[in-house]
Amino acid sequence: MTREGPVKCVVWDIDNTLLTGTYLESGDQPPGADPALTAVLAELGERGILHALASKNPPEAAEHTARVTGWRFAAAECGWGSKSGALARIAAALGIAVDALAFVDDDPYERAEVGLALPGVLVLSPEDAAEAAGWPEFSPPVITPEARRRGEMYAERRRRQAAERSFGGTREEFLASAGTQVGIAAATAADVPRLEELAVRTRQFNSAAGLPGPAMSQDWFRGLLSAPDRDVVTVRLRDAFGDDGVVGGCVIARDAGTWTVPLLMMSCRAMGRGVIDALLAWLIRHAARAGARRLLIPCVANSRNVPLRLALAAAGFRAPGPAGPAPAPYQRDLGPPLPALPRRVSAPGEPGGDAA
């Protein structure tokens, strides 16, 4: 098994897994919900883990399963294609990595197919799943308000995406029309659990992803809050569709001449909403205003964090030298011209922003 890190979404089979029988073979009396697994749905949901359905059935089977389990699934794939294909589409629809999925199916053939095609997915039988709530993969170290609201936020996200598809203008125009507000601010002690959660959970936007280095624990963040030459920053996001709370953050080490960002992270939920670009633009402006000449963001370069590397490249960061296992030293000179910061962003030192 090659997977690592916590599971963000469990994809469930329907027939003889979440249901006690086969949907299409039961005539007028579709089978009921498996009580043990229904309890697992609720237990994991309370921890901020999402649930989705993948079934070789008509879509009505998903509606029936949602009804009898009483659960709002974040995504459902019903059809006769491969389960691995269904899982890949679910991961794409939810904006999470395939490796952050678990898959539960009573059919050993389906489990083998997914295990072969997607080796990063945690594949479980229904019997395994009933006990899995106690496993570390399903036990986030902290459960924040953001985690408890995660299911609702995905529903808000679907409404936002539907609105954007029918909007017609550029993304900038859509963000403005949706009343998007990005708030960059100094972190406080109350933000520490959420910062640790972001450090543990984010993959696509995490400059230190997979690094063995110092554990980015709550203690680590607390120590930084009182360090004289370090800053910890949070980024909040909200719009007319909903409040996503703290979606990102970073740590800044202020040394004369060069500022270094040892950790830069953002929830993939905020992707496509101008958040990472705003944070990078503000970091450049903030460091330049303080007299630094160079901003360094060491970033592990792998196939998972391509979105972060794209954002770094777009903001003018480059890493000299060939790619290797060590973090690539992405850096940018801070001479003019400095990037603009959209008006929807409030930040320390910016017009209308918080005091630095």
Added chain:
Amino acid sequence: MNPPGRADVASVSDDLRAFLASATGRDELLRIPPGTALFGTEVGLDSLTGTLLLREIQRRFGVDVAGEDLNLDSLATLGTLAAFVAQRARPEGHP
């Protein structure tokens, strides 16, 4: 002149224009010249559209741009990206 199995820069450029226009819903991107900066204001490539674009290039041409180009310098303009992809395209990815 293209070596056997390599793709033609002009046809790759057209494919990239078509994908950018459909991903952003902006038809004017069908007509951008090769020198257009992808991260600039005109195209406004960000981490979301950029990730979708690189995924499509991998699917269609079998080229892993992010794997081969640490700094993503190939994404400077439409023309640099098309040349990068055309040079590496696998024959089975683009018959």
